[in-house]
Amino acid sequence: MVLAVEAEDLKIGYEDEEVVWAVKGVSFKVEVAEIFCLVGESGCGKSTTGNAIVGILPPYSVTDGVLRIFGKTVIEGNRRDYTGVRGRIVSYVPQNPGSSLNPYLTVEEQFYYVLNSVYGWGRKKALEEAAKYLQMVDLDPGKVLDYYPHELSGGMQQRTAIALALSTGAKIIVADEPTSALDAHLRLGLIRLLTRLRDTIKLTLIFITHDLLSAGKICDKIAIMYSGRILELGTSGKILTEPLHPYTEMLVDAVPILGVLKPLKTYGGEPPPPDVEVKGCLFLDRCPKKFEKCYYSHPPPKEVHERIVECWRYV
Numbered sequence: 001m002v003l004a005v006e007a008e009d010l011k012i013g014y015e016d017e018e019v020v021w022a023v024k025g026v027s028f029k030v031e032v033a034e035i036f037c038l039v040g041e042s043g044c045g046k047s048t049t050g051n052a053i054v055g056i057l058p059p060y061s062v063t064d065g066v067l068r069i070f071g072k073t074v075i076e077g078n079r080r081d082y083t084g085v086r087g088r089i090v091s092y093v094p095q096n097p098g099s100s101l102n103p104y105l106t107v108e109e110q111f112y113y114v115l116n117s118v119y120g121w122g123r124k125k126a127l128e129e130a131a132k133y134l135q136m137v138d139l140d141p142g143k144v145l146d147y148y149p150h151e152l153s154g155g156m157q158q159r160t161a162i163a164l165a166l167s168t169g170a171k172i173i174v175a176d177e178p179t180s181a182l183d184a185h186l187r188l189g190l191i192r193l194l195t196r197l198r199d200t201i202k203l204t205l206i207f208i209t210h211d212l213l214s215a216g217k218i219c220d221k222i223a224i225m226y227s228g229r230i231l232e233l234g235t236s237g238k239i240l241t242e243p244l245h246p247y248t249e250m251l252v253d254a255v256p257i258l259g260v261l262k263p264l265k266t267y268g269g270e271p272p273p274p275d276v277e278v279k280g281c282l283f284l285d286r287c288p289k290k291f292e293k294c295y296y297s298h299p300p301p302k303e304v305h306e307r308i309v310e311c312w313r314y315v
């Protein structure tokens with residue numbers, strides 16, 4: 001079975017005077033038509049991982065390990081080749097579609113420029129395709145195509161960005177915090193739309209968020225990232241109801257449940273900065289369950305209770 005995305009011990013760093021590793025060796029598999037979430041605090045490496053899948057890492061980045069997209073190896077060691085993948089198989093929907101859509105071009109022109117540059121299509125064919133994809137995201141082409149992005153509401157901009165991403169025939173969409181700028185009603189609408197696209201056109205979605213609640217609503221699987229590693233990976237149900245890693249427990253404890261009086265716990269401390277070498281477990285400083293073994297090295301990934309966990313308590 002071909003996987004949509006497969007990462008094996010993937011490492012991504014940014015080179016300044018020396019390399020600072022933002023992603024320190026992650027392994028995961030995303031099946032076709034799966035909604036896969038990368039969850040974690042700011043700076044844990046979610047966007048860097050997402051950018052590697054889309055193929056938009058900056059030139060001064062360095063990589064190691066392997067990344068495959070629909071069976072094609074796009075990263076192997078420090079070699080990268082996204083030919084036929086970037087923009088065609090994988091597309092990107094950013095947090096703020098207002099900034100990704102060109103403010104000086106009408107929606108029609110944006111579709112034309114994208115489809116002309118990817119497939120060399122003329123205006124007529126590009127417009128036919130634009131109409132098809134706008135309808136797919138529940139937008140009326142007649143009420144969108146002639147408009148500039150600022151003339152559309154936030155929700156319409158978001159849907160236009162998704163239609164534009166899909167129009168190149170993308171099978172995978174990486175959506176970075178797509179719901180964070182939307183109000184609760186629009187957020188629910190977007191979540192419904194993305195799940196419908198998964199069901200109807202077998203779209204694979206990589207959803208990046210710091211919000212475990214949104215992740216639980218939309219995702220099949222959740223990878224909990226911390227300081228460049230995946231500390232726990234499993235189905236949304238397992239992660240939310242039976243967290244194994246103390247960090248996942250901490251995130252779940254901080255999620256409010258509507259109608260349930262639940263004490264919300266917060267834990268102090270900060271993840272170690274990526275340029276600081278940590279001797280023991282990366283979560284050591286904040287872990288309420290640490291014991292002697294945790295002080296010497298970071299634990300390897302271990303399959304336990306239908307999940308993969310990096311915690312010495314399970315090794």
Ligand SMILES: Nc1ncnc2c1ncn2[C@@H]1O[C@H](COP(=O)(O)OP(=O)(O)OP(=O)(O)O)[C@@H](O)[C@H]1O
Nearest residue numbers: 014022040041042043044045046047048049058274
């Ligand atoms: N283009 C870049 N150049 C240099 N360092 C970067 C770059 N992008 C990210 N980093 C660094 O890599 C680390 C991980 O950042 P990344 O944006 O991937 O995390 P994140 O979990 O997505 O955070 P956020 O939710 O704030 O976007 C951070 O220390 C960040 O400063």
